[in-house]
């Protein structure tokens with residue numbers, strides 16, 4: 001079964017997506033997600049100029065060999081652009097193999113280990129009343145685990161707070177990438193944040209009780225000792241996890257955090273290879289792996305990472321914001337229902353416009369995400385609808401402190 005066509009598809013139904021579609025000589029089609037929020041065209045160029053020409057005529061069944069060819073053959077290893085490109089090829093080849101076999105992709109990964117993937121949603125609010133409404137909205141949608149993000153008194157827009165409440169379709173969505181010629185600037189104040197967050201979780205626990213799994217994303221902004229302070233201050237509120245407490249390049253920072261707090265830690269949405277995790281796993285510095293199929297080199301690579309994590313009782317906590325396309329979400333779900341060490345799956349529901357371009361069999365039922373039972377990933381890309389949503393430049397915001405110095409967003 002040889003690859004005869006490789007298309008790099010860019011569309012923007014509400015937000016930008018990059019999708020790779022491979023077709024074989026017997027007409028089997030596979031899809032892969034290559035979306036890298038704010039740097040989409042870099043991946044488009046990498047795929048179109050340096051990968052697609054090498055795919056034509058290759059055997060679509062040789063998934064592992066293709067992965068090694070694209071990883072080792074690039075010479076310049078790792079990095080978000082390279083690994084998103086490899087991920088798209090890898091995912092499309094798994095989709096093709098499962099379609100050719102006439103079975104849902106998870107069957108090729110060892111079959112179901114669970115009925116579905118426990119999902120967590122994104123509740124947010126500029127203040128407690130708005131936050132409580134958002135939590136209630138997500139509970140009504142069926143979520144059984146909820147991420148809590150709040151405005152900070154004295155600050156303007158901060159990460160994770162939906163720019164508007166439900167968009168009329170009852171969907172609280174914090175779409176961070178803004179359509180503009182340059183990133184918007186937000187102002188950050190860590191001390192104000194650290195003073196405010198424990199009170200938010202105390203109020204949420206008081207309103208919604210002790211049982212509901214609550215998550216929080218610090219989004220890379222704290223020093224190690226600030227992260228330790230936050231983790232310790234949140235211990236009374238029994239979080240499911242505290243995410244990205246500190247920039248992930250410095251894995252030694254997490255040794256300091258671990259010394260001070262038992263709040264579970266999740267990291268890795270900006271990681272892109274197994275090498276980023278080695279110290280974190282071997283020193284048990286984290287509890288959940290955040291990498292999604294789309295940014296970690298595909299199903300082949302993420303399965304390897306999660307098998308390695310399982311040796312240390314570390315579980316999956318796969319990244320699933322709206323900038324992971326329905327193709328990427330489906331791929332993470334087929335893996336998530338099959339692996340033994342599944343933890344939780346992020347689910348920030350895509351917009352109706354996105355769902356019209358990507359027709360997916362994924363269902364959200366009783367708080368669980370369930371992949372389709374059709375062959376392959378269970379996603380079809382609608383070119384005609386996609387054509388009505390041309391690419392529009394969009395960037396993630398940047399953060400500055402009040403004195404103007406750059407900070408992590």
Ligand code: CS2
Pocket residue numbers: 037176217219269320321323346396
């Ligand atoms: C966030 C993401 O979902 C999360 O945990 O960290 O929304 C992140 O801000 C975006 O994926 C960046 O594109």
Ligand code: MG
Pocket residue numbers: 217219243244269
């Ligand atoms: Mg995050």
